[in-house]
Amino acid sequence: MKLEKLEQDCYYHIYNRGINGGPIFRSDENKRYFLRLIKKHLSDKVSILAYCLMDNHYHMAIQVIQEEQKVTQSFSNLFNAYAKAYNKMHNRTGSLFEKHFKRIKIQDTKYLRNLIIYINTNPEYHGVNNDYKKFEYSSYQTTIVDSNDAVLMPIAKEEVINLFEDIENFEYLHQQKMNLNLDLNALDLD
Template sequence: MKLEVLEKDCYYHIYNKGINGAPIFENDENKIFFLKQLSKYLLGKISIFGYCLMDNHFHLIIRLNEDEKIVKQAFSNFFNSYAKAFNKQTERTGSLFEKHFKRIRLKGDDYLKQLILYVHLNPKHHLDLKFHDYKYSSYQAFISNKETKIEKEEVLKLFGGIENFVFCHNQKNDFLTEKHTFE
């Protein structure tokens, strides 16, 4: 599979999973550490528009603020630092993630909005959890008054405000619930 070229000022869906579907997070501390390392290595080089950390995979919605070479190296350093710490903590060796992180360039605001919904509803889709209570997604950052590193204002503007942001998430959740009920 040919990997998408990363271009400055473009939006991307970045995702990966554990090798052979194995967990990449075993506890809350792993997820907290992952987010800290993400900030340490990439904040400023990218802007974050959404994320969700599941036990065996993650999703990031980003915009590049630097050139590809700088961002790819920062991602490499980030993933390596996390994998080394995880391997040490769990007394394992070898690769943690699938070979290369996947990336899809987003084309248009509608795609970006739909992806934000998809990423935030991942806990519902994979674990049948209430997405609005899930601690390791960026959804809470958008609806709270707390300071955040997420591009909150830009995303809420994209949705036409916080009320519509919440409404769209609830509509999509209801649709998934109905679809799941009839399967």
């Protein structure tokens, strides 16, 4: 599979899962550490519009704001640093993630809005949490709160709200779970 280049100013769906569908997060501590690494390695390279960390996979909707080589290397550094720490913490060796992180270039605004909804409602979709609004490791709460106090991961909140016209429409469309036109089978994350 040829990997999509991460072109500057373009939007992407970034995702991956654990090797053989295994866990990549075993605790809240693992998830918080992964989010800290995202801040460290990506904060000046991409804008994050949405994210969700599940036990065996993650999703991000991003916009690339730096040149491709820097962004690709930063993602590599993030995943390598996390895998090394995870392996040490859990006394394991070998690959943690499937071969390469997957990326899909987003070509239109409707798809991007649907993707953000899918990412934010992923805990409910997978039956992990019956109320996606209360799931701690997704960007939904970060988007709807007034301040960024105690936020684990800053997101491009203003840009996200503008994509949905306003916060009320953002919440409404999440509640309706919009007719997602994503090819969920292609994600192969179950």
